[in-house]
Amino acid sequence: MKIRGKTWKFGADIDTDAIIPARYLNTSDPKELALHVMEDADPEFPKKVRPGDIIVADKNFGCGSSREHAPIAIKAAGIQAVVAKSFARIFFRNAFNIGLPIFESPEAADRIGEGDEIEIDADRGVITNLTKNEQYQAKPIPPFMQELIESGGLVEWTKKKIRAA
């Protein structure tokens, strides 16, 4: 799978309250959540972001709450993928479970500038910066997570498991 898009940059320790503030969590409707995505990190972001864009962030992206609303809001806003130096663990889990592609690459997070056009080869974990003409390697996805992705997320994987039992 290849993912190509324009990037938006964010700093370190972007928490889930910044990704989707709790004041909007009285709903779990993806469309409504998407209207407020990243609002407390950048109030203009929900207006600026376009379907197909990619978020690039520093370390510990998604720290804080376990709210799955965070990756759901990102996905529903049409953001195709998140690249970061590292991810907080519940966000990491949630992203795989719901099928939001995420990539860990300190080099990419440092080198990519806001607005750069990048292409991610998801299978090989290779990130190409088309604007700067550079390539970066993302950390390989563990085999079990790969299996989750191939099944279409945790729900589909669990369905298969129940059927097999």
Added chain:
Amino acid sequence: MTITEKILAHHAGLDEVVPGDLINARVDLVLANDITAPIAIREFERIGAKGVFDPDRIAFIPDHFAPQKDIKAAEQCKLLRDFSHENNLSLYFEVGRMGVEHALLPEQGLVLPGDLVIGADSHTCTYGALGAFATGVGSTDVAAAMATGQCWFKVPESMKFIYYGRLNPWVGGKDLILHTIGDIGVDGALYRAMEFDGETIRALPMHGRLTMCNMAIEAGGKSGIIVPDEITESYVKDRAKRPYSFYSSDPDAEYVDIREYDCSRIEPLVACPHLPSNVRPARELADITIDQVVVGSCTNGRLEDLREAAMVIKGRKVNPNVRMIVIPATQQIYRDAMKEGLLEIFIDAEAVVSTPTCGPCLGGHMGILAKGERALATTNRNFVGRMGHPESEVYLSNPAVAAASAVLGRIGLPEELGL
């Protein structure tokens, strides 16, 4: 093996696990609240399982926006209630019986030593204080576990934190964990189990242990854990609704990092905006005026926390520039605080006392900050906009410092009131 590895191995039906292993393990309890359960229910229905794996091991607790703060929140809470009725869940807690989830479940003896617990709430790590492996997951994980009784885990590496020395006056579990997060940072324990140990921990009462394990997530930890002992036994023996097991770490267990802290050098601490790791001694913050004080939450809303705050505020008044909101974390705590006269002390001081709710901690309701306002809270997070307007500020402290500050109208210490 460490205590964490032993609990995970046992629940996966294995003799041994090592960090990095991916395992499927049986869960003893699955938990979700009014924010996370609606998605879990939706995903559970997509899985199409015939029913839940065990109606007595799924806890649904509407505590975040409950008592229902608006129509949308009420619709969400109703989903929990309807699903619980349809599936005969015995651990659904209606308003009037519910409390803040991580205070309620240990209090009711529903999480126990040796358990493996997952919850769609990041502060599920609280139960490590009982010697359980407990970790926060997402709603979809909860959905899968509701269907299968299992969850996948990567066995975490463990870090050990050794605390020694006597605690200074007005220093407790909150200050120890803030000190630790200040030391290692908000991702200092990323993906790891944090094992708290040492003579100070062995002498620390259960409420302080619960506070410490509660905030393991604020250092990025997968879990916090304390090897159970006599303090654990005396806490659980009359509460437990089923058998439990004490696990301990082997002398040759492996840790990726071991840190030691001399507690005699730790003073009351405050985490400043906008990260829990931005920790400074409370005495250095005397010029920070405040508009609101919150005493409550899964971190510091237990009876002992209320006693500590009441001890400081007794016979005094909340500063005219401050509103003080006290939230007993469960109905039992509320009743006990009432019997002990703590609620009267707060009301005499012109604080308000609320029904149990997570409410203001996550900027939900019952004490939201306006633009430019500043709160000192005994809660666990001080991210941008956490308690209200994105341009408001949250400082975090223990209950005694919070109560003293409510009187002073600025961040301050009980000593300043002659205590």
